[in-house]
Amino acid sequence: MTRREFIAASIALASTEVALSAPPAAAAQASGPIQLPPRSGAAVWLDLDQAQLDAAYTQSYFAPNQTQVIERWTQASHIALRHLEPPRRAAYGSAASESLDVYRCAQPGAPIAVFIHGGAWRGGSAREYAFVAEPFVHAGAHCVIPDFSWVQDVGGDLMQVAEQVRRSLAWVWRNAASFGGDRSRIHVFGQSSGAHLAGCLISTQWADYGLPAAPIRAAILCSGMYDLAPVRLSVRSSYVRFTDESVQALSPQRHLDQINAPLIVAHGDYETPEFQRQARDFVAALRAANKPVELLGAHGYNHFELMETLGNPYGVFGRAALAQMGLGAA
Secondary structure (H helix, E strand, O other), X not given: OOHHHHHHHHHOOOOOOOOOOOOOHHHHHHHOOOXXXXXXXXXXXXXXXXXXXXXXXXXXXXXXXXXXXHHXXXXXXXXXXXHOOOOEEEEXXXXXXXXXXXXXXXXXXXXXXEEEOOOOOOOOOHHHXXXXXXXXXXXXXXXXXXXXXXXXXXXXXXXXXXXXXXXHHHHHHHHHHHHOEEEEEEEEEEEOHHHHHHHHHHOOOHHHHOOOOOOOOEEEEEOOOOOOHHHHHOHHHHOOOOOHHHHHHOOHHHOHHHOOOOEEEEEEOOOOHHHHHHHHHHHXXXXXXXXXXXXXXXXXXXXXXXXXXXXXXXXHHHHHHHHHOOOOOO
């Protein structure tokens, strides 16, 4: 995928087939976080009508600078690739999309950061997130970024996508020694739909994959979705084939008993109200189940701006990730 193609695809990631008229960017900057459109119909989820719910699961509605931020990610990745050793490309399955990039640090037996990228389940690629790897490598950790199928390419079946991500994690655990990693120190980080998929990782029954019950040391889930019930009712159902089975199986909040890793759940206060609520409700459910969890609220960040900070060892997301791994900024 070329830079131009990636930017075009990324801009469309959270767009909808329903016409949503976004508020003027200048007005949003002057008055604070963007608000949902006025309610004009019957409630379909909580107190939200259909147009409001669609807006609440459409990132571009709440981030008028989406294009500029994604362009910065792309530029940062081009720069990072000039300063990092070329990643080792390895296959964890037989499909063309079932490969991953391993960015190695110099230290043997180093911890491993596994980053699951976002893109509304229908876009993005590992190579375009090289900027995420650089702070981990310089701080003394390997960084693994898997590719996986876009949901529209597997008939809208999100179960297949989640299965690929699980097999990528299993590959990391089994092959850690081959790239100098310590499989007892695997940390998972995910953002947006990648945070949802990372949530599926931490709530997996790993014995089914021949792994120990808790192969993940800890995780940070940033700006994600943890119960798919409202997502199923939103415009995202136009390209994801949600079923009762998939909503139940792929909602981490419904599998708290399987979660063994300490978590940080993060969101920005300029994100959509539903993404903020999803984070708060997931944290509340985890605390009620006596699971170790921290809620990290980032003031002044929208969905894309907060993601960008993972590539900065002094940024909100980046600092939290390195600290969770017991590493400092290089």
